[in-house]
Amino acid sequence: MIKLAGYSFSDPIIIASGGLPNVPDLVRRVCKEYRPSAITIKTVTFNPLAPHRAPTVIKVGDSCYINAIGMNNPGANIINEFRDIECPLIGSITGTDIDEIVKAAEIVEKRSIIIEINASSPNRPGMGMHLLDKLSDIVKNVASMVKNQYLLNYLQSLIL
């Protein structure tokens, strides 16, 4: 057993955010077939977001290419369709401002054991890594809203 943020995981294998699209039947199937100790959902925003249109690969120099999907997602409410998934879920969220991120957190909190704030993805202006300057305020605001005790303990430990 591994403890993180007050939650006990059966093993260290957690599916990271981004690899598994937020398609309920697919997430359900992966949970059933592979039994990861948790699944981090693909980062969601409060409102749905369309992917970058193909080509998702662009040339930035000789033999140098960058792939960017664009953090597309069906919106935070998709997590309500994950209700019968037996694997613990980690809700990954982002947005363009604090209000939007808090609203996304309010939705994903209901079905998440941990909230992950995506402040690293580089491929959408105003989101992901572009939030780094505001991260402290984002965490404080999300923590003040969270009711789930596991999440609260974890987020408070970050602030302290």
Add this chain to the structure above:
Amino acid sequence: MIYGRLVSKFNVNYGIVLRIRIEEPIKIMPGQYMAIIIPNKAQLFTYIYNFSDYENVIELYIQGQRRAIIESIPINKRILLEGPLGLPIKISGSKVLALACEKEIYKIQYIINYMKNIGLNMDIVCLDIEDKVKDPEVLKQIVSHDIIIAVFPKRVIKELKKLFTYANISSITKIYVLIDWVGFNCMRGVCDVCAFNGVLPCFEGPFIDINKIKLDDSVGER
């Protein structure tokens, strides 16, 4: 990703085939596909028409609107390719049936060639499925195969299901359905654009085991 040089182009009934000499050896299994990347312009799904690992030459088949983009590529141009993508068809047994309408058969040309080359008994049935779901002659033709590869447009998927039901196919037979009518955007399943009934054809397919997809009443509506 690999580079190749466009050697020639030729028309095949409903599409165009690009013959490309690739710069690195690759291995392509039946059921996989390739994407052509035109940087900053397009990322195109293509069917494998033929492949020779001995000559390092690949032939890619393109249908529909994408054809116009391809036609503008000049001969001898260096092209960026992504792949092979998707999952190969699992080969079991010795009798394979390709079931398709005439317009679609070119999409599985490489699969047909590959199966024949490794010595499998390959039958090809071209039919207009909407009129044939209960045709005893057709039903007789499709039983007794180890693998069935079905290639039809989305609008006739309900008829396809009926055909397999009436034919009473053995549960041992593997049936693969080509799902290429979904959008192929990132080609890796990550963007979920290709998601269909909880399956990601661009990543897990595009030939999907029929047991993995729910061919319910909502599928096949015109």
